[in-house]
Amino acid sequence: MSDAALPHAFQYESARHQARTAIAGMWLFLASEVLFFGVLFLSWIVCRHWNQAGFDAGARQTALAIGTLNTVILITSSAFYTAGVAFIEASNTRRLIQCCALAWVLGLAFLILKFGIEWHEDLARHLFPGPRFAITGELRTGAQLFFVFYFVATALHGLHLLAGLGLVGWIIRRAGRGEFSAQYSTPVAVVGLYWSFVDMVWIVLFPLIYLIGRGP
Amino acid sequence: MSAAAGAAALSGESYLTDGFSLRSWLLTTDHKRIAILYLASITVFFFIGAAGAALVRYNLIVPEGLIKSAETYNRLFTMHGVVMVWFFLVPAVPVTLGNFIVPLMLGARDLAFPKLNLVSWYLFMLGGAIVLYSLFTGGVDTGWTFYTPLTTQYSKGHVVATVIGIFIAGFSSIATGLNFIVSIHRLRAPGMTWFRMPVFLWSLYATSVILVLATPVLAMTLVLLAFERIFHIGVFDPTLGGDPLLFQHLFWFYSHPAVYIMILPGFGIVSEIVPAFSRKPLFGYTFVVWASIGIAVISFLVWGHHMFVAGTSLFSALVFSILSYMVAVPSAIKVFNWIGTLHKGFIRFDAPMLYALGFIGLFTMGGLTGLFVAALAADVHLTQTYFVVAHFHYVMVGGMVSAFFAGLHYWWPKITGRHYPEMWGRAGALIIFIGFHLTFFPQFILGYLGMPRRYHSYAPEFQVLNVLSSAGTTILAAGYLLPLGYLTWSLLRGERAAPNPWDATGLEWQTPSPPPTENFVATPVVTEEPYAYPRPKPQATS
Amino acid sequence: MSPRRLLLTWGLLLGVLAIEVGASFLPIGRPARPLLLLPALLMVGMVAAIFMQIGRGPTVVRLFAAAGLLWLLILLALGSLDPLTRIVYPVPAMERATPAANPP
Numbered sequence: 034m035s036d037a038a039l040p041h042a043f044q045y046e047s048a049r050h051q052a053r054t055a056i057a058g059m060w061l062f063l064a065s066e067v068l069f070f071g072v073l074f075l076s077w078i079v080c081r082h083w084n085q086a087g088f089d090a091g092a093r094q095t096a097l098a099i100g101t102l103n104t105v106i107l108i109t110s111s112a113f114y115t116a117g118v119a120f121i122e123a124s125n126t127r128r129l130i131q132c133c134a135l136a137w138v139l140g141l142a143f144l145i146l147k148f149g150i151e152w153h154e155d156l157a158r159h160l161f162p163g164p165r166f167a168i169t170g171e172l173r174t175g176a177q178l179f180f181v182f183y184f185v186a187t188a189l190h191g192l193h194l195l196a197g198l199g200l201v202g203w204i205i206r207r208a209g210r211g212e213f214s215a216q217y218s219t220p221v222a223v224v225g226l227y228w229s230f231v232d233m234v235w236i237v238l239f240p241l242i243y244l245i246g247r248g249p
Numbered sequence: 250m251s252a253a254a255g256a257a258a259l260s261g262e263s264y265l266t267d268g269f270s271l272r273s274w275l276l277t278t279d280h281k282r283i284a285i286l287y288l289a290s291i292t293v294f295f296f297i298g299a300a301g302a303a304l305v306r307y308n309l310i311v312p313e314g315l316i317k318s319a320e321t322y323n324r325l326f327t328m329h330g331v332v333m334v335w336f337f338l339v340p341a342v343p344v345t346l347g348n349f350i351v352p353l354m355l356g357a358r359d360l361a362f363p364k365l366n367l368v369s370w371y372l373f374m375l376g377g378a379i380v381l382y383s384l385f386t387g388g389v390d391t392g393w394t395f396y397t398p399l400t401t402q403y404s405k406g407h408v409v410a411t412v413i414g415i416f417i418a419g420f421s422s423i424a425t426g427l428n429f430i431v432s433i434h435r436l437r438a439p440g441m442t443w444f445r446m447p448v449f450l451w452s453l454y455a456t457s458v459i460l461v462l463a464t465p466v467l468a469m470t471l472v473l474l475a476f477e478r479i480f481h482i483g484v485f486d487p488t489l490g491g492d493p494l495l496f497q498h499l500f501w502f503y504s505h506p507a508v509y510i511m512i513l514p515g516f517g518i519v520s521e522i523v524p525a526f527s528r529k530p531l532f533g534y535t536f537v538v539w540a541s542i543g544i545a546v547i548s549f550l551v552w553g554h555h556m557f558v559a560g561t562s563l564f565s566a567l568v569f570s571i572l573s574y575m576v577a578v579p580s581a582i583k584v585f586n587w588i589g590t591l592h593k594g595f596i597r598f599d600a601p602m603l604y605a606l607g608f609i610g611l612f613t614m615g616g617l618t619g620l621f622v623a624a625l626a627a628d629v630h631l632t633q634t635y636f637v638v639a640h641f642h643y644v645m646v647g648g649m650v651s652a653f654f655a656g657l658h659y660w661w662p663k664i665t666g667r668h669y670p671e672m673w674g675r676a677g678a679l680i681i682f683i684g685f686h687l688t689f690f691p692q693f694i695l696g697y698l699g700m701p702r703r704y705h706s707y708a709p710e711f712q713v714l715n716v717l718s719s720a721g722t723t724i725l726a727a728g729y730l731l732p733l734g735y736l737t738w739s740l741l742r743g744e745r746a747a748p749n750p751w752d753a754t755g756l757e758w759q760t761p762s763p764p765p766t767e768n769f770v771a772t773p774v775v776t777e778e779p780y781a782y783p784r785p786k787p788q789a790t791s
Numbered sequence: 792m793s794p795r796r797l798l799l800t801w802g803l804l805l806g807v808l809a810i811e812v813g814a815s816f817l818p819i820g821r822p823a824r825p826l827l828l829l830p831a832l833l834m835v836g837m838v839a840a841i842f843m844q845i846g847r848g849p850t851v852v853r854l855f856a857a858a859g860l861l862w863l864l865i866l867l868a869l870g871s872l873d874p875l876t877r878i879v880y881p882v883p884a885m886e887r888a889t890p891a892a893n894p895p
Contacts, residue, residue: 043767044358044436054361054435056848057855061427061461064859069465071863072499075870076473076484082874084490085821101812105805108834112801115842119792162482174490181483185476189469229842236834244815245824434851462862494877498870549865553873565873 039216052219059223063230066193070234073186077241080178087175090168092246094160094176095183099151100243103143104235110139111232114201118225121208124215130208136228137201140194148191155180179246186238193231200224263666263763278363279766284349284664286370291345292733294336294377301329303726306688306719312709319705323390324406326703330393331384335415336377338645339507342514343425343460344373346656347453349664351429353757353764354450356438356773361431369424376418383407383414392703394504397485397496401477408478412471419464419471422510426460429453438756440775444538447755447779448531451538452517455545459506459513463549467503470496494559501552509548511645512612513541515652516583519605522659523587525753526602527594530780533586540579540586547576557628566625573623580616584609599751600674604655607682608648615643618693633703636696639689647685654681654732661736662750666763667743673735681728687721754781792844800841807834 039048081088117132159167161184162177204224207213213221264281267273274282304325308316316322348366352359360366383389389406391399400408433454437446474496477483485496516537524531531537553561553569587609596602618640622628631637654677661669691714696702700711707715749758756773757764811830819826839845845856 042359042363044352044361044363050435053849054431057435057851058362058427058431060848060852060855061430062423064855064862065423065427065461065465067859067863068462068866069469071866072466072469072473074863075499075867076495078867078871079492079495079874080484080490082871083492087490089821097812101808104808108801108804108808108838111838111842112797112804115792116794116797119794119797163480177482178484178490181476185473189472226843229838232842233835233838236831236838237828240811240815240827240831244811244827247815248819248821248824435849458858462858466866492874494873495870498873502866502870549862550869553869556873560877561873562876562878564876568869568872 048217052217052222055219055223056226059226063226066230066234070186070189070237073182073189074237074241077182080175080182084175084178087168087172087177088179089175089246089248090172091160091176091179091183092242094155094158094168095243095246096151096154097243097247099146100239103146104239106139106143106146107232107235110136110143111229113139114225114228118218118221121213121218121221122215126208126211126213129213129221130205133201133205133208137198137205140198140201140228144191144194144198147187152187155183183242186242190231190234190238193234197224197228197231200227262765263761264766265666265763267766276367278359278367280348280352280360280363280366281664281764281766283366283370284345284347287340287344287348287373290370290374290377291337291341294332295341295729297381298329298332298337299726299729301325301332303722305329306722308705309707309715310719312707312712312715314706316705320390322705323392323703324384324388327389327392327406328384331380331389331411331415334393334507335418336373336380338511338649339422340373340418340425341511341649341653342518342656343429343453343456343510344369346518346653346660347429347456347514348425350660350757351432351450351453352436353663353760353768354447354755355432355436356441356756356769356775357432357436358768360428361435362428365424366428369421369428372421372424373418376414376416376421378414379417380411380414383410394500395471395474395496396500397474397477397493398487400474401483401485402481409475412475416468416471419468422460422464426457426464429457430461438773438775441756442775444535445775445777445779447517448520448534448537448541449514449517451541452513452520455541456510456513458545459510459548463503463506463510466499470499470503473499494556494561497556497559498552501555502549505552505555506545506548508641508644509544511649512652513544514656515608515612515649516541518652518656518659519587519608520583521753521755522601522605522655523590524780524782525659525751526597526599526605527591528597528782529590529594530778530782531586532589532592533582534779536582537586540582543579544576547572547579551576551623554623554628557625558632570623570625574620577616577620577623584613584616598675599658600669600671600678601655601659601751603675603678604651604658604681607678608651608655611643611647611651611682611685615640615645615648618643631696633701634696635692635700635702638702639692639696642689642692647689651678651681651685654678657732657736659751660757661739662746663757663762663764665740665743666746667739668746668750669739669743670735673731677728677731677735680724680731684721684724684726684728688718688725689721691715691718691721754779792841796841800837804834804837807837
């Protein structure tokens with residue numbers, strides 16, 4: 034089958050031209066997202082700089098086990114999705130759906146662990162900044178700032194993940210209707226980029242939240 | 250080519266006649282129709298913002314202030330700033346002229362992501378509606394800069410609602426910028442190499458880089474601001490260990506490059522018009538191109554000059570001051586190149602050219618006074634005075650709005666298929682130029698003498714200059730209402746336009762006016778450099 | 792992408808993660824602890840290279856990714872320039888905690 038014969042929007046020369054442009058567009062969007070999260074990283078640097086002891090004391094209150102497990106879950110989810118992309122490039126829709134479903138379930142597991150269990154415990158232990166904040170004394174200021182960072186960063190990452198779940202679900206639905214094949218799998222690849230990016234953000238947030246403050 | 254274009258124009262098939270229902274406009278993915286939707290929207294926002302400015306100038310006619318409440322005055326200038334910056338100046342050229350002209354100049358049938366383009370308009374309108382709602386139901390008294398801790402702790406206005414509106418409108422900016430960058434990379438017509446692109450495309454590319462990479466920083470900063478306002482604790486509160494200057498750093502990381510979002514498209518427009526009305530190729534094309542890219546990059550390195558007196562470290566102030574001088578270099582290169590283009594040209598003073606020449610003059614004054622405030626020592630005296638107000642209005646209003654009108658008149662025949670009335674156009678350009686100087690030149694003097702900005706009243710000795718400035722506002726207002734009138738009139742009664750009324754280069758002129766929905770009947774092929782204006786022989790003119 | 796390569800990448804990512812978590816228990820001094828980000832950056836690179844196949848799309852993909860990183864660097868470097876070099880003079884009368892009250 035000739036490439037030019039595949040359907041494509043009228044501003045493109047060919048389906049391949051359109052597909053590669055969509056991939057480029059997603060990468061540019063992700064570059065924009067890098068700067069979005071970049072603000073959080075800068076706040077982390079500045080707040081920790083002014084209040085190191087308290088900031089680290091806050092970090093020691095986090096649940097390392099859940100955090101680590103969640104990192105493993107997201108990496109695995111991203112790997113499953115990548116396998117799905119490879120399968121559809123070999124026109125294997127059944128395997129694509131299986132891989133996406135696994136990726137989706139793992140994403141959901143992350144959200145449950147993060148917001149159902151970890152946040153729940155954090156809130157129960159009065160770690161949300163405010164008048165009833167658990168840590169008192171000299172370290173209170175910095176620890177509160179850490180938890181401002183923690184709650185804003187995890188909430189925004191969680192929202193991105195939630196959007197990702199929607200997108201992966203949409204891919205599963207479309208794959209179920211048999212819309213993808215080796216010739217046409219652009220949406221699968223584009224959503225994959227986003228899904229892996231959400232993973233990436235977490236990989237960077239993980240040491241910032243759980244590891245660096247856990248010092249002697 | 251011209252025969253085919255003429256035939257298409259005669260048959261009347263164009264993007265304007267391709268469907269007349271409201272639905273065919275509100276759900277369109279045609280970049281040209283979206284440009285029209287945006288043009289109507291930003292015109293409304295412009296006049297709302299201008300009304301705010303008019304009330305501010307009305308108040309300042311007498312030293313004690315004609316509007317009795319300082320609180321009301323604060324809300325008025327905040328409304329003026331917020332609406333003008335985010336809902337007129339930042340989007341104005343990219344979403345209207347850019348949306349319309351970029352695909353045409355590229356020789357493409359549409360932008361890379363037409364649906365995203367439509368989504369961006371809806372986001373813009375949603376953000377705008379939220380901001381207008383909050384501004385008209387009480388407003389905000391913080392100034393458009395939203396400095397903490399005023400916004401997070403003390404202000405009584407609708408800070409969170411306004412911030413949400415700006416946040417949403419920000420994503421419309423990102424969508425537009427993303428569309429332009431990807432389209433310019435991927436949808437150039439055959440033969441349109443990077444260095445055959447008209448400077449307008451380069452300028453919008455540079456603008457889009459800023460839109461895509463700076464706007465998300467503002468978005469996250471506003472999230473942190475809203476968090477702090479809602480929960481009364483956050484990273485910007487100095488009494489709780491945070492750093493209020495962090496807010497200013499983040500805010501200006503966006504807002505300084507945003508100044509270049511406003512002015513870079515203007516550079517592009519003027520670089521189209523000056524060669525076309527001088528009948529000469531753009532002087533030093535490569536320099537102008539690299540100056541655009543240079544400005545886009547360097548504009549990110551200078552934001553600290555907004556904070557010289559805020560208590561930043563001396564070391565960082567020195568670094569930012571030096572970097573701020575650097576950004577003047579590419580801007581100056583452009584001015585020299587436009588003047589070089591005019592040199593020995595065969596200049597025609599049509600309305601677009603008058604607006605463009607006005608732009609060069611006003612921008613040069615705005616830019617040069619920028620050097621005064623970039624100087625660390627001078628800034629300590631001038632910051633927070635009317636000198637700064639005059640400086641950035643020369644760049645943004647004098648420069649940018651003139652360039653917008655220049656482009657609007659230049660491409661008006663292409664967009665609407667009708668000519669605007671030429672004499673009215675020239676009169677408008679002249680009235681705006683005069684009214685602008687009368688409004689803002691006195692403010693340089695006021696600022697130098699020490700009148701602080703953002704105050705509801707002032708010392709009596711400043712009254713003469715303030716009255717002059719307010720008087721200038723009325724002329725400026727007339728100058729802005731004039732194009733609204735005659736351009737609207739021309740929609741119905743204007744003379745029909747030929748495909749290339751200015752005899753200009755550029756692919757947008759090689760298709761009928763107004764263009765058909767698919768832009769080009771056959772994909773154009775580019776075979777020569779931009780601005781290939783034939784050089785008439787000297788004796789031909791004598 | 793071959794299944795072996797994918798599996799290997801997954802294993803390597805988990806391995807680096809294990810090293811990172813393990814290293815966080817070492818007695819590293821406070822100023823040096825941000826070095827724990829290095830394994831994370833390595834992992835980000837692996838995800839970009841293998842999962843996102845950054846090498847496969849059009850060239851402009853690498854350009855966009857590089858731009859994102861460069862501008863992040865500008866934000867972090869110039870953004871922290873002032874806080875890291877600022878001298879805050881303590882205000883004796885202040886009752887509530889201020890940045891000056893907890894100098895690093």
